[in-house]
Amino acid sequence: MSVVWWLTPILLPLAVAVVTTLRPGPRTSWLLAAAPVPALVLALAGPLLPAPALSWLLLEPRLALDPVGRVLLALTAVVWIVAGVYARTEAEQRGGYVEWWLLSLSGNVGLLLSDDILTFYTAFVVMTLAAYGLVVHSRTVEARRAGRVYLVLGVAGETVLLAGLLLAAADAPGLRMAEVAGAVAGSANRDLVVALLLIGFGIKAGVIGLHVWLPLAHPAAPFAASAVLSGAMIKAGLVGWLRLLPIGALPLPGWSDLLVVLGLATAVVGVALGLTQRAPKVVLAYSSVSQMGFMTLLVGVALAAPEAAPVAVAAAAVYALHHGVAKAVLFVAVGLLPSAGGTWRRTALLVGVAAAGLALAGAPLSSGAYAKAWMKQAIDLALPGTSVTTFASLAAVGTTLLMARLLLLLRAQRPGAGPAGRPTPGLGAWLTLVVAMATLTPLLPPVLLPVLATPDSGAVVAEPLWPLLLGLAIAGAVALAQRRVGVTMPALPAGDLVVVGERAVAGVARVLALLAPPLTAALSRWTRAVQGAALALGRRDEGLDRLEDLLTRWRTGGAMVALVAVALVIALAMPLL
């Protein structure tokens, strides 16, 4: 029974994939939304039954679900269910979209449930590769370019990650996450392993510098896929850090400072780059990058002081929950807006966007406020007296600005620009998501994460107020300036650094192209020479032929007889002399 309980969340999507492949069409595409349900049930009900021992499968996989895991699993399930509803249009098209969608889901759920590094790594890789199918679904040139960048960085990330896991596992007594994390703390090449894990998961989490694939992938993918990508999948990077970094074992001042700085930088730069963009989806992508910065910050905080670790980890999980749901709401809304015909549908969507934007900015009583309150708790606990909280609120100002810009961009969009001829999906699922956004973050943590003290009302209402107001004020000022003076933001290409990256890769490829031919030519010349020499024996060679001709002549025969006789006489006479 426990096998069914634990394995259905992972295996159901695969079963559904088989069904939808054999019987494509509207009748089976609703299963897309049903597939994540068991995961939600497991998240909410929690590990009622003990994890099964599956000695046959892979290499003794073990499953486990701690409170942090449950929060993230709940987030993942909710986001995948709602996105599933809106993914049906793509699902009915040919091109294997359904299989990649469900495979990614199964990988996403699998990595949250796995408790040993091999199952975790397997699920992580399966999710990454399957998501490629979602990114390139539209088969346009931009989609293929986005897919290529996504894949290159994805494979690089996995390879670096595998190196880290191998090095960690070499010293670890077993393959379980806790054992490996413990071993990393004490191992000789700890810094190398930590660096590798940071980079490996950093690519997935979109840390600044490694984030370039996000702004390309989101606009290219269908909106439901972007929702899932931003809402659930990039959280896998966070999960990896929380589970595998030696959090709580011993303070790692060096690494925690680096992460804190990186987190803040990502948050600020993410917003800055976002402001320069025109396409709503790209803006949202940069907003995701910046929000992930906060979670990176929290991981840094957790590494700073062991005693603050549990709070920081819980805070990070809750922040992920808040951001995931809010971002999903935004992506779905942005996706539905173009095809939203009726005025009240448009206004409802715009109001929803505004609500989510406020939540992200941390408006009082919103999920953002709660998440930020807990974040501040963790920061004050681990790094008392530092100016980290002020920087965090500054970033919140940036987010408010970004959300305001998003609203302006969406209002400017002409309705009816979306793909016509397809029945407009109902808003029901989206509305439930909005409700979930409002309720989940405040309610779920106290139930699931007792470690977090319920924030006092002041922290939730008063403190987040000033960044919000400041942000709105700046937004208003800029909007006025724009209408009168017409100054517009400089437009940066989406994915900024990637253009530089691509040129660099092209350069390397050209150098290789220059270098390779002479190298291979030299080598093949050598092998041909060897073979040539061997075969040269077979070619007609006048010199040898003439010699043989001479040898077989009658007179030379006679001479040779005499010669050999003399040689033999000498050879026999030698010992006598």
Added chain:
Amino acid sequence: MSLVVLALPLLGAGVVALVAARWRSPLTLTVLVLTLLSGALMAQGVGSGGARVVTLAAVGLPAAVVVEDGLSAALVLVSSGLALATALFGVLHRDAGAGPPAAYWPLSLALLAGLHGLFLAGDLLTAYLWLEVVAVAGAALVAWRGDGARMAAATRYFYAELVASVTFLAGTALVWSATGTVVITDLAGQVGDSTGGRLGLALLTTGLLLKVPVVPLHFWLPAAHTLAPSAVSPLLSGLVVKSAFVILLRTWVGGVPEVGQPTLALLLGVLGAVAVLWGGLTALRVERAKVLVAYSTVSQLGLLLLAVPLAVAGSGEAWLGAAFHAIAHALPKAALLMAVALLAHTMGGGTVDRLTGAAARRPVAAFAAGLAALSLVGLPPTGGFVAKWYLVVASLTTGQWWWAATIVAGSFLTAAYLARLLQRFFRGAGRTVAGESEPAERGRADVVALGLAAAGLLLGLYPNALLGLLDVGAPLGVMARG
């Protein structure tokens, strides 16, 4: 038993010569079968009863000795078997439209008698007599119904054999005067440092080297073996070339190894190595398939000669390797010659290029040629491999690793020129063209060639019987110690 093996073919030759042409081939075949049986009996006798030396003392003449040891028994058995197969081949394969002429039958029996005589010869004088018989019979067989070129080749062959025999006789006489005996085994320790004896040995060896032949005395072989009719060349390439070598081996390894140490052994080794490489190189370049096979014989004989320096240095494996190689080369070489003759007949031309795509046109003969090639190169699991194994082990045990290198180089060259031949068979033989114009031919003669090639393979799979036999009476027994 050995006398029966000698008498049967000799008398047979006489009788067949008298009988009318129509009865000659069946009569010869029966004589050959009988000889084979008596050879088998002798081999069985030697195998169980051990080596025997029979001395036929005739008044006034130095004692004539017949050695019935493993080597002679094995060679007698193989030669009678091969002669039978070649005779069968002659009957089955209408070379130029007609079977072998009437003279073929008595001459082949005479040749066989001569060969047996040489294998069994224990003393130099008898050896000289049988050398004469082989010379005359061989040359006559080559010359039958020949055109100008074949007659020239036969004459050159005969004169070369004549010079060899005469020098051998002179050498024998000198050795006889120096040591007082002509029996090879009694020579041991007799020659010492007497100049006459050593001069005699030099002349004697020159004669043998001309007969084997060894490069540079190989001038007569390519023409003789190539232009000889297809029912004769297997005998020449397979057996006749080995007969002189047996005498050489018995003299220098059984008789007077101490005299040959180390300079003469080295000289013979060098001559052998030159033969291996030169034969191989030339075979790579010649145009006609039979010439390629002839030079392959020159190369393989060089390999045989390599065993002399090894055996003289006291390695039992060398004697075994040489003896085994003599046999393991005869069967596949004969098979290859027969197969090439058949293929040339089907493809209408003897040059290597004409044989393109032969695998499709005459698969059984092509397969026999392939199988024979494996033995000649010495690839396992054929008999050639066993011989090569013993020669390499011998050269490594006696520390003369350079002979091992020559053997490996030789087999590499053999692989190269035989691959050149075999590769032609596969060209264009990939796909059967819809209406197959020339249907694949299958003659009974192909089966003879395949049988001989398979015998070469069998030698590789079950070498123990032959190895045991060869070791009986070997100067430095291996099996006893092995």
Added chain:
Amino acid sequence: MAEASLGSLLPVLLLLTSLVPAAVIFVLPEPRERARRLVNMAGAILKVVLTGVLIAGVLGGGEYEWRRELLTGVDLVLRVDPIPLLFVTLSSILWLTTTVYAIGYLEPGQRRSRFFGFFSLCVTATIGIALAGNLVTFLIFYELLTVATYPLVVHQGDHRALVGGRAYLLYSVTGGAVLLVAVAWLHVLAGPVEFLEYAPLAGLAGEHATSLTLIFVLLVAGLAVKTAVVPLHGWLPKAMVAPAPVSALLHAVAVVKAGAYGIVRVVYDLYGLALAQQLRLLTPLLALAAVTIVYGSLRALAQDDLKRRLAYSTVSQLSYIVLGVGIASLTGVTGGLVHLIHQGIQKVTLFYCAGNLAKQLGVTRISEMRGVGRRMPLTMGAFTVAALGMIGIPPTAGFVTKWHLGLGGLEAGQGWVIWVLLLSSVLNAAYFLPVIARIWFLRVEGERPGAPTLERDLERDPWLVLPAVATGLSVLLAGLLAGAPLSPLSWAASIAQEVAGS
């Protein structure tokens, strides 16, 4: 003669199950297709059944040895030890699938009697190599394999095939000659040496250290030719002119595996890990393998012809096994041994699919593979799984090998091995992922998204599709069920325990 108990007859029977069909098929005239198909399938199935009996027997502690004196002091020995059984199982199963595939692949008029005759001979040689109890028996079957493979490589009979055949022969005969000298020298030095007593040479290290090292160099050089280790790999890409079934079985499993298997036997069962380390033989072996792994992948990157790219990837992947042999730790040994099986099933699948592509769609170049995924979903599905296995993406079999080799390298203190493995998997990704992307995500020219696929009957012939899908599935199962008792991994682990169990 060994007493003719069943125990000693099984190994010979195993050989006969492919030797007898070879003889029969040679005689069968070309048009007798049904009879030939029957003989082929019977031989293949019987061999698998016999292997099953052997596995059960060995698990039950049975001893299977057939011995006959061949040369003075040297026996022809066929012994079923754990490592041979591993290789025999791989060969017999893959021979069954490849026979099915070849029956489907070869059309009438392609001289199939000759083809299947030599095909069965090759498998006989492979089984002989696997079961060889001492170096001489190994050498005999090793050379028989060269001889039996040549006619298959030149089967088409056109110029390209002959050039490929000539290159193959040149390398293999040289390798064989070098091996012969080494075996003879070892025989002279150490007398008759058998594989079974796990490192019988250990005692000789004292006074014969230099000659033992030299013999090792010669042995590995002779074997490296067939393992296509750089710089002796030149023949493998050229031999890709052979028909697909030949490339599949011979150049992915039998021929190249014989070399790698030989190295495994020489290092583990002849020299033994302790002696090999004492003579410091393993590090150069590791270096050679590392160079080949990277070089093979680099050259594969530049090939547009699919089979040549697969050939270079074989060159690289084979050296994973040599790498495993070089790493003298328990997990490293397991990694090397298990890759013996994984590389086989993965590469065979790739070659089946390449063959199907060439036969059904006439596609041989990667640039022509746009959107073939939807036109041949089953075959391309198997191709994708196998390609992911080559890269080492979990949960395929390739990942299990990469994990064990990496971990083994660390255990043996050769940390740099990880970077070689990872560089190679990145390179593998670089030349396999674009192919997979091209298969599934690029549209066939002129086809609107969502339009139904062109032809449905491309995968109607079960003889062609079944083997590809079966081996493709086995790649997935060997990875997923790696923990199962009879899985390749646990089998390799138990052998490693014996070989390197410290």
Added chain:
Amino acid sequence: MTRALLILGGVGLLLGVIALFGAPGSRGRLRGVLALATGALLVVLLAAPDRAQAALTVALSGATLAGLYVVAQLFERAAARKTGGDLRLDSDPLRRA
């Protein structure tokens, strides 16, 4: 005395070889064969350790050598008939075929 005869025999052998290989026509070659035969006989005569055995061996080898001479003549005549005129032996028959 015997030493002188031995040297004479050796000279005979040498002359025979030179004539056989050097002579352009068949008559020269046949004369070479004769020289060889006599040289060899002389050596055999002198080599025999005692008189009794010498006589018989000389007779026996003499007979064989005479036989060889006759066969040589047969070959020359047959070759002359086939090639129409004196047989040229110098170049390798393979080249002609």
